[in-house]
Amino acid sequence: MKKKDKKNIIVISVLLGLFIINTILVITGLTKNIDSSVYNFIISFRSGFLDNYFKFITSCGNASYVIILLGICIVLMRNKYALYLCFSSSCSVVFNTIFKNIIERDRPNVLRLISQGGYSYPSGHAMITMCCYGYLFYYVFNYVKNKYLRIFLLILLGILIISIPISRIYVGVHYFSDIIGGLLLGGCILFTVIKYGKLIIRGN
Secondary structure, eight states: OOHHHHHHHHHHHHHHHHHHHHHHHHHTTTTHHHHHHHHHHHHTTOOHHHHHHHHHHHHTTSHHHHHHHHHHHHHHHOSHHHHHHHHHHHHHHHHHHHHHHHHOOOOOOSSOSSOOOSOOSSOHHHHHIIIIIHHHHHHHHHHOOOHHHHHHHHHHHHHHHHHHHHHHHHTTSOOHHHHHHHHHHHHHHHHHHHHHHHHHHHHO
16 A cells, blocks of 8 residues: 555544544533533624625525536536545535434524524534645646646635635535544545545546
8 A cells, every 4th residue: 555545544544533533522511611612702893794795605605506507517617526526515415414314402492693404513514624625636636737727726625615604604504523523534435535536536
């Protein structure tokens, strides 16, 4: 096994291990204090401008937006990476649904800015942020040749990757530990797809 492959496996294992630890803490109720503190801190910044900004940003992680984005990427990319992007995003939805129905954690029920059903843990928006927008960040960084287009896209994707998870707390539908769990599990899926996607391309 090559040194780089070992590093990837270590990263994937660490992310999965941290997700398991975070999940245990959520199940046992040990995240309540930090969840409450972060939740109150973030919503304390609410204003008319930020309300509109985060409502829009959080919609960028909705299924309808992501499906449209994937369709555009398939048309523009027209290569195997588009398939890996779709696979990464699909895995996000599948694993998020599985864990949400296992954990069955209720969402915050006060001070919501939007209506949102379903369970809370892990955050589906945080997972799709890693699996979709995170994969696009990886693709743009490595394969977009135009310097200025690459910089523009990386900045745009970076803003989304940071803002979407925060938006879920800001609009009142997730706890901090939901976001952490989603990012960790999404990151695990992302690195797995990147690693094995490269192996498939190398083998062709």
